[in-house]
Amino acid sequence: MKQRSTLKVLWIALAVAGGLAFFWLVVLKVLIRLNRGRGAPCPASLPWLVDNPLRRPCVRPILDRVGIRPGERVLELGPGPGLFTVEAARRVGPTGRLVVVDIQPRMIAQVEKRVREAGLTNVETHVADAHHLPLEGESVDRAFLVGVLPEIPDQARALAELRRVLKPGGLLSITEEFLDPDYPFAFETIRRVEAAGFSPERRFGNFWRYTVNFGKTLR
Numbered sequence: 001m002k003q004r005s006t007l008k009v010l011w012i013a014l015a016v017a018g019g020l021a022f023f024w025l026v027v028l029k030v031l032i033r034l035n036r037g038r039g040a041p042c043p044a045s046l047p048w049l050v051d052n053p054l055r056r057p058c059v060r061p062i063l064d065r066v067g068i069r070p071g072e073r074v075l076e077l078g079p080g081p082g083l084f085t086v087e088a089a090r091r092v093g094p095t096g097r098l099v100v101v102d103i104q105p106r107m108i109a110q111v112e113k114r115v116r117e118a119g120l121t122n123v124e125t126h127v128a129d130a131h132h133l134p135l136e137g138e139s140v141d142r143a144f145l146v147g148v149l150p151e152i153p154d155q156a157r158a159l160a161e162l163r164r165v166l167k168p169g170g171l172l173s174i175t176e177e178f179l180d181p182d183y184p185f186a187f188e189t190i191r192r193v194e195a196a197g198f199s200p201e202r203r204f205g206n207f208w209r210y211t212v213n214f215g216k217t218l219r
């Protein structure tokens with residue numbers, strides 16, 4: 001009897017702690033957003049913020065949504081320390097190419113280390129700003145961004161660049177996660193990307209983690 005009531009108290013304590021943790025997470029997100037505003041890159045000195053046991057299991061499902069095919073030239077914009085890079089490079093295979101662009105040299109250094117250790121030779125890295133992609137027009141089949149778009153100060157310009165580098169019929173895949181302090185709602189992402197000349201083709205996931213795939217509209 002005593003054991004059952006102890007268990008009950010424990011469950012209640014756990015539920016209260018979970019509720020409080022969630023509440024503080026929301027408060028923290030609001031504070032970070034107000035204090036920092038949008039547009040600050042995730043710090044390269046804290047790679048565990050994005051590469052951690054909580055996120056690792058989502059790599060394959062998110063890349064499944066991106067739909068990479070062997071032989072494609074794929075752009076990964078804002079790879080961070082490269083959580084998605086090795087798996088994406090394996091998916092394009094030896095006849096394809098993964099082009100990786102990040103504004104922070106320390107992020108690109110971490111990506112290059114991972115790629116070297118995996119023995120991959122089909123990855124091209126660039127330290128560059130999304131506002132000026134170092135790629136030729138209509139040169140990539142697919143581009144994907146995970147938790148990147150809200151960090152970019154001029155998103156309209158970055159989207160115009162993505163539109164420029166995508167081939168006709170190319171696909172842009174955007175994933176956002178609630179735990180990211182910059183998290184935008186799906187409707188905000190869709191509105192912004194549509195305004196840049198893309199049309200939403202498919203939506204995956206839920207409120208906590210969603211992916212929207214966009215096609216390049218004809219102009």
Ligand SMILES: C[S@@+](CC[C@H](N)C(=O)[O-])C[C@H]1O[C@@H](n2cnc3c(N)ncnc32)[C@H](O)[C@@H]1O
Pocket residue numbers: 040041042050051077078079080081082083084101102103104107128129130131145146147148151152153
């Ligand atoms: C939150 S991290 C996400 C990393 C990775 N996509 C992931 O989900 O694990 C955002 C990344 O976007 C990069 N980034 C931010 N602004 C950028 C810009 N203007 N041009 C290129 N990369 C940018 C940051 O340096 C950082 O590596």
